[in-house]
Amino acid sequence: MAVDSEGEIARRIARRGVISTSARVLVLVSGGPDSMCLLDVVSREHPGRTGVLTMDHGLRPEAGDESALVEREAAARGCPVWVENLALDAGPNLQERAREARRATAERIADQHGYDLIATGHTATDQAETVLFRLARGTGRTGAIGMRERAGRWVRPLLVATRDETRAWCETAGVPFVDDPSNLEMRFSRVRIRESVLPALQAAHPGAVAALNRFALQLADEQDVLDHVVDTAWDRCVMGDGLAVAPLVAQPPALARLVARRLLQRSGVAADERWVEAVLAMARDGAGVADMPGARVGVIGPVIGVVPAPSPSPDPAPLGVPGEVRFGERLIRAARATATEPSPTAVSLRHAGDLQVRAPRPGDRIALAGGGHARVGRLLADVGVAAHLRTQVPVVVDGGRIVWVAGYRANPQVLAAPGDNAIRLELV
Numbered sequence: 001m002a003v004d005s006e007g008e009i010a011r012r013i014a015r016r017g018v019i020s021t022s023a024r025v026l027v028l029v030s031g032g033p034d035s036m037c038l039l040d041v042v043s044r045e046h047p048g049r050t051g052v053l054t055m056d057h058g059l060r061p062e063a064g065d066e067s068a069l070v071e072r073e074a075a076a077r078g079c080p081v082w083v084e085n086l087a088l089d090a091g092p093n094l095q096e097r098a099r100e101a102r103r104a105t106a107e108r109i110a111d112q113h114g115y116d117l118i119a120t121g122h123t124a125t126d127q128a129e130t131v132l133f134r135l136a137r138g139t140g141r142t143g144a145i146g147m148r149e150r151a152g153r154w155v156r157p158l159l160v161a162t163r164d165e166t167r168a169w170c171e172t173a174g175v176p177f178v179d180d181p182s183n184l185e186m187r188f189s190r191v192r193i194r195e196s197v198l199p200a201l202q203a204a205h206p207g208a209v210a211a212l213n214r215f216a217l218q219l220a221d222e223q224d225v226l227d228h229v230v231d232t233a234w235d236r237c238v239m240g241d242g243l244a245v246a247p248l249v250a251q252p253p254a255l256a257r258l259v260a261r262r263l264l265q266r267s268g269v270a271a272d273e274r275w276v277e278a279v280l281a282m283a284r285d286g287a288g289v290a291d292m293p294g295a296r297v298g299v300i301g302p303v304i305g306v307v308p309a310p311s312p313s314p315d316p317a318p319l320g321v322p323g324e325v326r327f328g329e330r331l332i333r334a335a336r337a338t339a340t341e342p343s344p345t346a347v348s349l350r351h352a353g354d355l356q357v358r359a360p361r362p363g364d365r366i367a368l369a370g371g372g373h374a375r376v377g378r379l380l381a382d383v384g385v386a387a388h389l390r391t392q393v394p395v396v397v398d399g400g401r402i403v404w405v406a407g408y409r410a411n412p413q414v415l416a417a418p419g420d421n422a423i424r425l426e427l428v
Contacts, residue, residue: 009037009169010045012160018149019117019157024049026115028106029074031066036073036120036177037166038158043077044118051108052081057088057098060215066178073176082109095190110153122147122156125163128212129193140260140274145223148214160196161207230258242305245283256280268294279304287381300386312357313391325357328396331428332357332406339415339422347410348422353398357406359391366402369412376405383408396425 019025019042029041029052033380038321052074056063067083074081086101088094096186106118120213130146149159157167201208233255237243243263248256264271269292282288282299289298289307298307311408317325324333334355364376378391394406404410406427416422 009158009161009165010041013041013157016047016149016157016160018155019046019119021047023116024051024114025117025155025303026051026053026106026110026113027079027119028102028121029054029070030121030180031069031178032121032180033167033170033177034123034126034158036070036175037161037169038075038119039070039077039079040169040173040175042157043074043079045183047053048078049115050077051109051113052079053104053106053113054081054083055102056083056085057089058085059090059094060180062178066180069176069178082111082113084109105406117153117155120157121166123158123161123163123166124213125194125198125209127159129190129211130350131212131216132193132197133190139292140257140261140271141219141222142258142265142271142278143273144216145219159213178427185306194206199291203324224257229255230262231329233259237302237376240305242300242303243283244302245299245302246285248280248283248304257284263305264292264297267297269297270294287378298380301384305315306393307386311388311391316356316358319355319357319396321352321355325394327357328392330392330406332394332395332396333426333428335381335424337422337424339418339420339424341409341418342415344407345427346424347404348416348420348424349414350416350420350422352403352423355403356397357394358377358397359395360395360405362368364395364402366405366409367411367413374409376402379405379409385425394427 002102012018023291025042025046027035027039027046028052029039031054033393039052052069052070053353054070056067063239071081071083086098086105089103091097109115110118123360127146132145134143134146147159149156149157150399161169167177169175178418189191198209205211212235212273233251237247237251237259243259248259251259257276257280261271263279264275267273275292275297278292279297282297283304285299287299289296295306296308297305302309317327319325319332319334322333322335324331334352340346342348360376360380365373366376366379367373376395377390380393385393395402395410396404396406398414401414402411403414406425
């Protein structure tokens with residue numbers, strides 16, 4: 001739907017107040033109708049200093065002409081303009097790499113030239129695409145908020161207008177623009193949403209884009225209230241750089257999800273629904289580690305948070321009698337001797353076959369004195385050995401049976417009685 005008049009988008013932006021009158025604004029302009037509309041509106045209406053940044057990704061030969069168009073239009077409006085060549089290659093993860101390069105470049109130019117805000121041309125149509133994409137991928141209310149009108153120094157004034165409206169603005173105001181053909185490449189999931197899903201929704205419900213934007217704005221407004229509630233719950237749960245497991249599990253389910261989501265966001269992890277649920281599942285179990293996009297998150301003792309990647313485990317090695325094996329920073333010695341009472345650093349075996357020293361493995365279990373077996377991973381967790389350090393714990397096996405988790409527990413079924421001839425193992 002076209003705007004009612006040439007000034008309608010400007011009036012909507014003014015009502016939202018995302019750009020203060022005294023702010024120095026750097027406008028990111030690609031040459032497309034959205035960003036050219038933004039350039040025209042801000043340069044006309046904003047009383048503060050306005051600068052322009054355009055970026056050539058280095059992927060299309062015609063991008064140079066588009067940068068020249070932006071330069072001419074910025075100069076005609078009295079705006080200083082910077083042209084940056086990002087020199088990207090067309091390898092994997094192109095869209096993500098391009099976003100990161102644009103963001104870093106914009107931050108640098110804004111810092112160097114004293115701009116308070118960085119304005120992008122994202123529209124209500126982009127917002128609708130974002131909300132649909134995140135809902136389909138799996139997200140909570142925070143992700144469904146989509147793009148904020150203001151996030152730090154970054155502002156998106158055009159979230160009040162659709163893509164059709166920005167094009168109509170340019171056509172009415174006589175503002176030249178170009179269409180980037182990469183915006184129609186169906187290999188990108190967002191383009192498929194834009195070209196297939198949104199038109200179908202609009203055909204079924206003509207107000208679909210507007211409804212999705214109202215939904216995102218309402219969630220954003222409500223989030224400002226919820227943030228105070230989450231702050232209080234966070235203070236109850238936070239411990240060091242993570243969250244204490246017991247108080248996290250004690251929160252009402254909805255609040256626990258919001259607190260877990262904040263943990264992931266602060267850890268640099270995309271807070272998708274599945275990762276939030278993974279955090280809560282580990283908290284309920286009191287154990288576990290999960291490799292998530294951006295970090296490894298797991299339980300260490302009473303805390304859940306980002307954990308270091310496990311250190312590489314030393315290679316398994318045979319242990320002769322007499323003999324010794326260097327295992328990481330520890331030494332295991334074996335010798336024939338008179339049995340003594342077992343201790344964390346020394347045990348005496350009745351006999352031994354083919355002894356081997358290796359790291360703990362998934363599924364490892366050791367016999368208990370009262371019958372049954374205990375998981376070695378749980379044993380080490382219970383005594384406070386961090387997950388990333390468990391690969392450095394020596395485990396002595398005789399054939400397929402664990403006889404000693406060195407430094408922690410021996411298999412009572414193989415221990416010799418004090419005073420008997422025995423095979424003595426020592427941890428040095």
